[in-house]
Amino acid sequence: MAAKPGSAPVTYSPNLGQKTRPPIFKDNDLDWVRPDGRGFHQCRPAFFRTGAVNSASGSAYAELGSTKVIVSVFGPRESKKAMMYSDTGRLNCNVSYTTFATPVRGQGSDHKEFSSMLLKALEGAIMLETFPKTTVDVFALVLESGGSFITLVTGDLPVVISCASLALADAGIMMYDLVAAVSVSCLGKNLVIDPVLEEESYQDGSLMLTCMPSRYEVTQLTFTGEWSTPDINEAMQLCLDACSKLGKVMRTCLKEAASASQE
């Protein structure tokens, strides 16, 4: 894509009309069986527990299938950098992977893209004006990754977001609502919810939706790949349904923890 000499520099635009690989599903192929035997519109069973980390203000552990995430929240506490007075608080997110999180043992890395996506997802739900001049630190550690993290979206990020909102609720930080996140993959004409690594490698497009179930408000929406408009509508509807169910599971977890500690 070399610019012709003497012309203004062109902006990069994708080369349309050239598919790099043939579609996996030739016809309406409904014979795809999911590796773990779920239905197409069935999420993995979720396990949540708060109070995982003693030394943190709030913490939560989440397990969805083989994805295991632990999130600890510190704060509100004094900002380390000397900051100008601000009448809203700051949220500082950090997502990191352990070295043993992926099937191939690699270098545990600090994901800046995931950290900024987590920040954007949680920002809309927290009442930042209740802790001015201070910072809330959210540290997410992925112990085992069920999805690929080579593609930016899907995989572990929905689990990280839901777990982080539980940890924030556990720390007593004021929020408008809990935040639940679900991802959907488009495999040909089929929509597959909560995809695993194998399904993600075959996908045509993916969508991650983060919403506040009780308020029916979306805080973050991420699309990648190829989508047709009717598929987009159907996928979003699926995600919203799944998020409200996930929200109920998270609430029961919080209620159990609260009733246990009231003794």
Added chain:
Amino acid sequence: MRGLQLPLSQTQRIRLQRALEKLQSLSCKANSDASVTVADTIPVNYEDALLKGHGTTDLNGDLVATVCGVVERINKLVYVRALRARYKPEVGDIVVGRVVEVSQKRWRLEINFSLDAILMLSSMNMPDGIQRRRTALDELNMRGIFEENDVVCAEVRNFQHDGSLQLQARSQKYGKLEKGQLLIVDPYLVKKSKQHFHHLEQFGIDLVLGRNGFIWVGEHVEARDSMVVDQANSSEQSMVPEEKNKTHTPLEMRQNICRIANAVRVLSTLGFSIDADLILETVELSSTVKIDIHDMLGSEFHVLVAEREAERRSLVGKRKR
């Protein structure tokens, strides 16, 4: 993991469960209808003119909670008290803090609050006791009074307009705490009472219950009287603190400090409110049962303390009726 994480044998588990159930049945506050999680609607009578307090917000005319906690109603005020939140300071509270930074004319202390608390040099009594204006020399000698990582006891003076906290240490009972242990428990376990400084005579130990959850257990120090001294005496007095540093704390005193500290740790793990009487009873229990100091943190002692507390509260309840 939070909560009781002790290796309990089967009988110990049953005994502990029974004691905790008894305590729960005795407490009148077990009302699970009042607990809410984030974005739960709070049941209210909408015709009343309500005051929406902390932890609530308005959503389409409904009153909705923003934290996980228990709904409290006082007259027309409805608010949600969070189960686990930072310490909420009130003016006049006694707090124990650790010095984090020495800056211009003030010390910054870490108490268990969202911001660091500030102790101004002018809110601190000078070592020679004279009430005077603080000079530049005083400012340069601040490190001689408190350094980083010193434990200090002070009182909440007021809140600044931007939300930060100001402390004062104007009488002799406040100030630097030495020769002891600092314990950190949850702030809600230390309730407001008339006395936060306790001198346990039979052990010769000072106990300071800070309302922010920092508890100090240390050797008893006589409060120095703030007489005006002239230069000759001041040089004599400046030698005495050095000598005090060199005096060795006797082994028995250290053992007593550890015993009391372990008693506080056991009470905080079990979630009981901490006050001086309860600590003394726990220490007596440990000496009657002849438990070693390091065994106090084991499961058997935890179960014993829970059972004792259940008995004590049921006796108190019976006496009231």
